Amino acid sequence: MLIDYAKIEVRGGDGGNGCVSFRREKFVPRGGPNGGDGGHGGSVVFQAARGLSSLLDFRYRKHYKAQKGRNGIGANKRGRDGEDIVLLVPPGTIIKDFETGDVLADLEEDGARIVVAKGGRGGRGNARFATAVEQAPRHCEGGRPGAELMIELELKLLADVGLVGLPSAGKSTLLSRVSAARPKIGDFPFTTLSPVLGIVGHGSVDSFVMADLPGLIEGAHAGKGLGHRFLRHIERTRVLVILLDSSSETLEEDYRTLLGELESYGEGLSEKPRIVALNKIDLFPDEAAPTGSFGGEDVHQVSAMSGKGLDGLTHALVKILAELED
Numbered sequence: 001m002l003i004d005y006a007k008i009e010v011r012g013g014d015g016g017n018g019c020v021s022f023r024r025e026k027f028v029p030r031g032g033p034n035g036g037d038g039g040h041g042g043s044v045v046f047q048a049a050r051g052l053s054s055l056l057d058f059r060y061r062k063h064y065k066a067q068k069g070r071n072g073i074g075a076n077k078r079g080r081d082g083e084d085i086v087l088l089v090p091p092g093t094i095i096k097d098f099e100t101g102d103v104l105a106d107l108e109e110d111g112a113r114i115v116v117a118k119g120g121r122g123g124r125g126n127a128r129f130a131t132a133v134e135q136a137p138r139h140c141e142g143g144r145p146g147a148e149l150m151i152e153l154e155l156k157l158l159a160d161v162g163l164v165g166l167p168s169a170g171k172s173t174l175l176s177r178v179s180a181a182r183p184k185i186g187d188f189p190f191t192t193l194s195p196v197l198g199i200v201g202h203g204s205v206d207s208f209v210m211a212d213l214p215g216l217i218e219g220a221h222a223g224k225g226l227g228h229r230f231l232r233h234i235e236r237t238r239v240l241v242i243l244l245d246s247s248s249e250t251l252e253e254d255y256r257t258l259l260g261e262l263e264s265y266g267e268g269l270s271e272k273p274r275i276v277a278l279n280k281i282d283l284f285p286d287e288a289a290p291t292g293s294f295g296g297e298d299v300h301q302v303s304a305m306s307g308k309g310l311d312g313l314t315h316a317l318v319k320i321l322a323e324l325e326d
Contacts, residue, residue, distance in 0.1 A: 012146025
């Protein structure tokens with residue numbers, strides 16, 4: 001199951017304390033100060049890692065703290081720094097400060113990283129406080145605490161093509177037909193409860209990633225039916241396929257509903273290149289298959305069940321993606 005949201009607490013490691021120490025040498029009864037500094041605390045780092053596709057690991061563990069710095073010791077020896085803790089997330093993860101809502105990072109690419117909770121600075125040993133006036137200081141500095149904050153993680157899928165449609169339009173069946181993905185398929189609304197990705201091959205070279213998104217309903221842009229959660233996954237797709245059930249008695253109205261939700265959500269969704277696909281044409285004789293202008297969109301008649309028209313749809317998507325690359 002795709003987990004695309006998490007809220008966790010992170011804290012950098014505390015810095016180690018400085019040391020109070022004096023040289024103890026033969027024939028030198030009052031050696032000078034030689035207390036070392038404490039080590040710095042480790043930091044909490046987020047890093048995008050290819051191969052991850054969910055925030056599932058953060059569902060069960062909510063608190064992360066980096067290692068504390070070691071205390072300083074005598075002979076001017078500095079304590080060891082604490083180790084950083086590196087938290088791996090899927091590319092496409094947005095990291096926010098929960099308290100302020102500020103976006104700290106948008107880790108789109110593999111390997112991208114950010115320090116979100118810096119470790120505390122190590123305290124200074126008494127050797128640091130020696131002066132001409134005070135040659136034998138008996139005080140040191142404590143380590144500083146590490147930064148602590150609540151973090152929100154939001155995953156926005158990175159896909160080339162997004163399937164958009166009302167519940168039971170046949171999106172899952174279509175994805176399973178054109179890729180190796182095996183989303184849950186059922187003859188009832190809201191079978192798909194979380195986005196599913198599949199790699200669609202075309203010819204010997206061309207391939208692209210397609211996302212099957214849960215069905216949208218009127219009011220999805222305002223969060224109805226968890227639509228707000230699902231619509232954000234479309235933000236990073238490059239092309240949309242508006243999939244319509246050709247057996248619907250309100251075909252044109254269904255199209256306007258979906259387009260209206262994209263426009264109401266904003267974020268440029270309604271301006272993305274798109275194709276309209278009329279699914280389930282296998283239910284009609286060839287001469288009776290429904291047609292429509294749908295605002296001048298490129299319209300394809302397909303059957304996800306039989307496979308009819310899917311090669312043409314795939315070819316059209318590859319062509320649009322290639323044009324976007326130019």
